[in-house]
Amino acid sequence: DSGVTQTPKHLITATGQRVTLRCSPRSGDLSVYWYQQSLDQGLQFLIHYYNGEERAKGNILERFSAQQFPDLHSELNLSSLELGDSALYFCASSAELAGGRYNEQFFGPGTRLTVL
Amino acid sequence: AQKITQTQPGMFVQEKEAVTLDCTYDTSDQSYGLFWYKQPSSGEMIFLIYQGSYDEQNATEGRYSLNFQKARKSANLVISASQLGDSAMYFCAMSPMEYGNKLVFGAGTILRVKS
Numbered sequence: 001d002s003g004v005t006q007t008p009k010h011l012i013t014a015t016g017q018r019v020t021l022r023c024s025p026r027s028g029d030l031s032v033y034w035y036q037q038s039l040d041q042g043l044q045f046l047i048h049y050y051n052g053e054e055r056a057k058g059n060i061l062e063r064f065s066a067q068q069f070p071d072l073h074s075e076l077n078l079s080s081l082e083l084g085d086s087a088l089y090f091c092a093s094s095a096e097l098a099g100g101r102y103n104e105q106f107f108g109p110g111t112r113l114t115v116l
Numbered sequence: 117a118q119k120i121t122q123t124q125p126g127m128f129v130q131e132k133e134a135v136t137l138d139c140t141y142d143t144s145d146q147s148y149g150l151f152w153y154k155q156p157s158s159g160e161m162i163f164l165i166y167q168g169s170y171d172e173q174n175a176t177e178g179r180y181s182l183n184f185q186k187a188r189k190s191a192n193l194v195i196s197a198s199q200l201g202d203s204a205m206y207f208c209a210m211s212p213m214e215y216g217n218k219l220v221f222g223a224g225t226i227l228r229v230k231s
Contacts, residue, residue, distance in 0.1 A: 002160070031217065033217075033218060033219075035219075042221060042222075042223050042224070043207065043209075043219075043221035043224075044221075045218040045219060045220065048217075048218055056218055058218060088159060090161060092161075092219075094217060104163050104166065105163070105217065105219060106163070107153075107160065107161035107162075107163075109159065109160050110159055110160070110161075112159075
């Protein structure tokens with residue numbers, strides 16, 4: 001158990017809908033990362049938050065948005081869902097922002113999203 | 117931009133033997149980290165080993181070692197004494213050190229351990 005929790009574990013929805021994925025980082029970790037794992041794109045970085053502020057964006061669609069709340073949990077919002085959004089969405093957390101020796105990222109169990 | 121290449125889509129290894137999973141990388145960063153993660157069929161991502169670009173010695177963690185050849189830009193994972201539980205997908209990843217620790221992943225290698 002990495003200490004990172006994600007809910008829900010599975011989500012099945014229809015095209016055009018909107019969903020929210022939730023992530024709670026390990027206790028004390030300030031950084032939260034979101035990744036998408038799909039068969040055609042592989043594992044891709046979406047977005048990084050540090051202590052409530054957005055720090056880096058990757059290949060995140062405009063239909064997707066995220067935020068990190070004062071209690072450090074994070075939510076990834078996916079709207080106007082398309083079939084191609086079906087994927088495993090991971091949240092990861094780490095202790096520090098950057099610099100020095102890398103701080104290991106601990107991954108949550110993921111949310112498997114199926115868009116029908 | 118960083119890029120990770122894993123050229124072996126799938127590998128077989130006999131139980132108790134050693135296996136090497138290949139990883140090459142491309143980056144213009146001077147400081148970076150290299151990682152290996154394991155993803156069993158259950159889906160979770162498990163951190164295995166880390167190598168910093170300025171680390172002179174190859175990293176080792178139990179049965180895992182990272183064969184780091186900086187000039188060749190390779191970071192191969194060596195698993196010694198393979199076990200049936202090692203059957204999984206293995207991802208090589210890298211991250212810049214200077215700012216933001218986002219991970220860039222390779223396509224992965226599926227390892228199957230035979231009894």
